[in-house]
Amino acid sequence: MRKSCLLLSVFLMSYLSCFAMGNKRTPKLFGRIVGNTSWVDHDTGEKFVIEKPWKDGHVFEGILSPDGKSFAIDYGVGPIEKTKRHELRILDVQTKEETKIWENKYPFRYSWSPDSQFVIAAGIGNHFGYVIVHLKSEKIWKIDFKRSIINGYGNPRWSQSGRKVIFIAESNNPQRSNALFEVDLNGMNFKSVVDLPPTTSQEVLSPNEKLIACSRPDDNLWIFDIETKKLTQVAKTRQFESFPFWSPDSQWVGAQMTTNFQGPYDYYLWYLPTGKKRILHIPYSTFTFQWWTPLTEPPVDCVKIVEEMLGEGLPLSELE
Numbered sequence: 038m039r040k041s042c043l044l045l046s047v048f049l050m051s052y053l054s055c056f057a058m059g060n061k062r063t064p065k066l067f068g069r070i071v072g073n074t075s076w077v078d079h080d081t082g083e084k085f086v087i088e089k090p091w092k093d094g095h096v097f098e099g100i101l102s103p104d105g106k107s108f109a110i111d112y113g114v115g116p117i118e119k120t121k122r123h124e125l126r127i128l129d130v131q132t133k134e135e136t137k138i139w140e141n142k143y144p145f146r147y148s149w150s151p152d153s154q155f156v157i158a159a160g161i162g163n164h165f166g167y168v169i170v171h172l173k174s175e176k177i178w179k180i181d182f183k184r185s186i187i188n189g190y191g192n193p194r195w196s197q198s199g200r201k202v203i204f205i206a207e208s209n210n211p212q213r214s215n216a217l218f219e220v221d222l223n224g225m226n227f228k229s230v231v232d233l234p235p236t237t238s239q240e241v242l243s244p245n246e247k248l249i250a251c252s253r254p255d256d257n258l259w260i261f262d263i264e265t266k267k268l269t270q271v272a273k274t275r276q277f278e279s280f281p282f283w284s285p286d287s288q289w290v291g292a293q294m295t296t297n298f299q300g301p302y303d304y305y306l307w308y309l310p311t312g313k314k315r316i317l318h319i320p321y322s323t324f325t326f327q328w329w330t331p332l333t334e335p336p337v338d339c340v341k342i343v344e345e346m347l348g349e350g351l352p353l354s355e356l357e
Contacts, residue, residue: 063313066306068285068330070317073099074108074128076329077317087133097123097144098325102153103332106130109156111145125158127172138170138353146192150199151336155343157193157202161356167193167202168356169222169343176350178343180224187218194242199337200346205240205249208232215240217249217263223346231263239280243287250281250290258292260309271307272314278305282326291317291326 066079073096075086087108094114101108108128115121125138125145139145139161147158154171161168166181180202182190190206201219208216208229215237217230233240237251237259249261258271258278271278271290278292284306291306304317304326343350 063308063311063315066315068328069101070304071099071101071327071329072319072325074110076101087128087130089133094120099128100148100325100327101130101329102149103151103336104153105329105331106153109147109149111147113144123160125156125161127156136172138172139356146190148193148195150195150339151197152199152339153336154340155195157195159190159193166224169347169350170353171340171343171350174350175353177353177356178222178347178350179356180220180222182220182227188213190218191240195339196246197337199339199342203230203242203246205233205242217242221346222343231266233261234268237261241281241283243283243290244285245287248283248287250283250292252279252281258290258307260290272305272312274305280326282328284328285330289328291328293326 068080069076069078077084091112094112095117097111097113097120099108099110107130110126110128112124112126113120114124122140122142123144124140125147127136127138128134138156141160143160145158145160147156149156154173156170156172157167158170159167161170166179169178169180171177187209188207190204192204194203196203201221203217203219205215206218208214214233214235216232218228219230220227233249233251236254239252241250243249247263249263251259251261253259256277256279257273258281260269260271261267262269274294276294278294281290281292283290288310289306289308291304294303294305302319304319306315306317307313
């Protein structure tokens with residue numbers, strides 16, 4: 038009798054274990070997958086695109102604001118193959134009206150503040166660092182960097198606390214590898230958070246600021262864990278896995294499959310807890326895909342934080 042009870046217990050434990058593993062399902066896609074000035078909403082099924090008669094150029098890149106009301110776009114003047122200059126513009130989703138912020142010979146690197154009131158960008162003016170632009174007042178503040186510390190630097194991430202800027206840059210270490218840096222809005226407390234393995238590129242920090250998606254010379258997608266410093270390959274697809282992007286909950290990572298360089302393009306989305314993937318068929322390529330969801334709580338007041346940490350700004354017209 039005791040032996041029968043033991044066997045029954047083992048059977049039930051095995052059954053429940055298998056049942057639990059089988060129930061670890063890959064969830065449905067959610068939110069908006071945004072590319073340039075269009076999106077597909079997986080919650081509502083909406084397919085949205087802003088079609089304007091941009092006769093003198095093209096949208097090089099577009100990023101939707103956290104409140105969903107505006108795009109910050111890098112507009113390339115001239116054909117894609119022979120872009121004459123780049124213009125940083127704000128495009129209203131509803132009215133389709135555009136406001137030009139600045140123009141530059143090279144592409145901009147930029148992002149939004151958590152409260153959608155500012156854009157922070159590199160490539161504005163002739164200085165080494167970032168510029169914060171308050172869109173309503175057109176006031177600006179500069180964050181200058183020392184060339185002795187870093188070389189080139191990538192897209193800035195305005196922290197959710199509203200007080201720091203996080204970015205990836207090329208270190209002046211012997212390996213000249215990239216590293217994750219952070220700095221206060223006022224330019225103080227500049228520090229390296231972690232060095233990345235040599236030969237990484239196209240690095241994108243996860244929303245929870247714990248992981249970095251990147252590419253390597255094998256053209257595959259890799260994940261770097263900031264705490265453990267472990268580098269893990271996501272999948273071996275035998276394709277070029279480019280332009281990685283994250284879901285808002287940091288559970289999904291995506292990349293463009295570029296076997297066919299003429300398009301249409303397949304975008305693979307991997308759910309990291311299970312390793313399962315979804316495939317999106319997109320008729321065009323973009324350097325920056327954005328996975329966007331509506332704000333669930335009020336963001337920090339970046340206007341108040343900037344006033345506290347940086348004081349009165351300068352008119353945009355005074356920037357050289």
